Amino acid sequence: xxxxxxxxxxTRCGMGVVDGDVxxxxxxxxVNVLRTSSSLPVAERLVTIxxxxxxxxxxxxxxxxxxxxxxxxxxxxxxxxxxQASGIAMVCAARxxxxxxxxxxxxxxxAVSGNGRADKAQVGAMVTRILRLDAMPRPAxxxxxxxxxxxxxxxxxxxxxxxxxxAAAGRRIR
Amino acid sequence: xxxxxxxxxxTRCGMGVVDGDVxxxxxxxxVNVLRTSSSLPVAERLVTIxxxxxxxxxxxxxxxxxxxxxxxxxxxxxxxxxxQASGIAMVCAARxxxxxxxxxxxxxxxAVSGNGRADKAQVGAMVTRILRLDAMPRPAxxxxxxxxxxxxxxxxxxxxxxxxxxAAAGRRIR
Numbered sequence: 001x002x003x004x005x006x007x008x009x010x011t012r013c014g015m016g017v018v019d020g021d022v023x024x025x026x027x028x029x030x031v032n033v034l035r036t037s038s039s040l041p042v043a044e045r046l047v048t049i050x051x052x053x054x055x056x057x058x059x060x061x062x063x064x065x066x067x068x069x070x071x072x073x074x075x076x077x078x079x080x081x082x083x084q085a086s087g088i089a090m091v092c093a094a095r096x097x098x099x100x101x102x103x104x105x106x107x108x109x110x111a112v113s114g115n116g117r118a119d120k121a122q123v124g125a126m127v128t129r130i131l132r133l134d135a136m137p138r139p140a141x142x143x144x145x146x147x148x149x150x151x152x153x154x155x156x157x158x159x160x161x162x163x164x165x166x167a168a169a170g171r172r173i174r
Numbered sequence: 175x176x177x178x179x180x181x182x183x184x185t186r187c188g189m190g191v192v193d194g195d196v197x198x199x200x201x202x203x204x205v206n207v208l209r210t211s212s213s214l215p216v217a218e219r220l221v222t223i224x225x226x227x228x229x230x231x232x233x234x235x236x237x238x239x240x241x242x243x244x245x246x247x248x249x250x251x252x253x254x255x256x257x258q259a260s261g262i263a264m265v266c267a268a269r270x271x272x273x274x275x276x277x278x279x280x281x282x283x284x285a286v287s288g289n290g291r292a293d294k295a296q297v298g299a300m301v302t303r304i305l306r307l308d309a310m311p312r313p314a315x316x317x318x319x320x321x322x323x324x325x326x327x328x329x330x331x332x333x334x335x336x337x338x339x340x341a342a343a344g345r346r347i348r
Contacts, residue, residue, distance in 0.1 A: 043268035046261050072253050076246040083254045084261025087220050091262060094217035
């Protein structure tokens, strides 16, 4: 399966595409960081992010999209922009009917490094190793987006089975 | 001028359209509250809001859009959804190149009631009076959306002149 991981942000929005399946080697397809200038109005910055995400959905045709879950208790100075950028990314996926999952930063850290409190350097080092890259993807937003995609693939198998079982039981999954 | 005011929210998103100019009687064009079920995934709810806002932009062709400015220090349980809904509304306006303004709740309360700390009932009563309605628009999200549109029209004249002067001076307005 191919997954687009998105680390949402207004100033830097990381996007990473990974191919693979549980139990097999994963492959980096593409990674990029969308940047928008803080001197522009927020609405214009959000439109730039929408266009960037849409362009990657067109180009890479992922089977699923994984977006970092944003919490209200995050850094107050950037949390509103991050929430808005995540909303745009979610809408881009949902409009196309793509499966969408939100993973928390702790879930991502735990999935790639085995430690839910790993720091950026550890996550970056593990992403580099898992994808067999020559160098750590930079900036951290790029590594984080790839880590989201990796997490989604590795959690995907189990989660898809749980979802299917719950759906069969007639419950709506959030 | 015709203004679409949007009081963003995931569960209830108020939309109010008002016609008028500074110093003239204002007219209610239409008012509605978009509702999305909390049992649905957030991404689906955001897509519903996007469709609703787009439908009203098509139907009412406003000259400008006014969205309530959301703060990170707002109610933590709903602030992320509110931020995401506001981002969607902003993108809908910006995609069409419509002038977009963000007004804070205090600015709106002060504009319609003369008191930046007015309560919901006071704002609703003033909206009813200003638009010469028979009854207060309900729920409060409907009144708040109309209050945003009224605020925008009343502040519009002065703000447009300030923006034009600053733009002429080569400064970028956020």
